[in-house]
Amino acid sequence: MTVDRARVERLTRELLEAIGENPDRPGLKQTPSRMAELYAELFAGVDEDPATHLARTISVTRGPAPETLASGAVLLRDIRFRSVCEHHLLPFAGLAHLAYLPGEQVVGLGALVKVVETLASRPQVQERLGEQIADAVDEHLDTRGVLVVLDASHGCVTMRGGRQPMASTVTIAARGAFVEPAARAELIALIGGHGE
Known part of the structure; x- marks a missing residue:
């Protein structure tokens, strides 16, 4: 629809x-x-399946450069996103950071951006958005672990109620190898310290 x-x-x-x-x-x-x-525009993702963006994968062992296999995680930082909070229909926007431990198949980085954009283009809450992104990548890519960190500013916090214009909310969704906090500590450090 x-x-x-x-x-x-x-x-x-x-x-x-x-x-x-x-x-x-x-x-x-x-x-x-x-x-x-x-x-x-804001709700274009309501009926869109994010898995379609992950359908075209590349074999890392039979691909164009098998000698360049990743030994660690692939981390895509600072994916700008915007969504609409389902509670008040006010916007929230921020940055998504998405990492995965590739198995045999990898995907183009633009596909990860499309997954974030598709799922954000629905009435949402930030907590569920992060979980949906993690689920989509975990279920439709060959991964050993997925980590999604969202950092967003919410209109319902900045423009009404407490009116805290500098407040942001950080959520974490993890799958596989990244469920344990110690296993994701290096990625969290890379996300938090890249601007230094």
């Missing part, structure tokens, strides 16, 4: 009226169509 843009437009007009605004005034006249376009 794709976003029903016409319905979003109607509901946006109704919402504007419900808060006492005139949806026909010049500043708001295009808002319903803009909201429909925005929601189509």
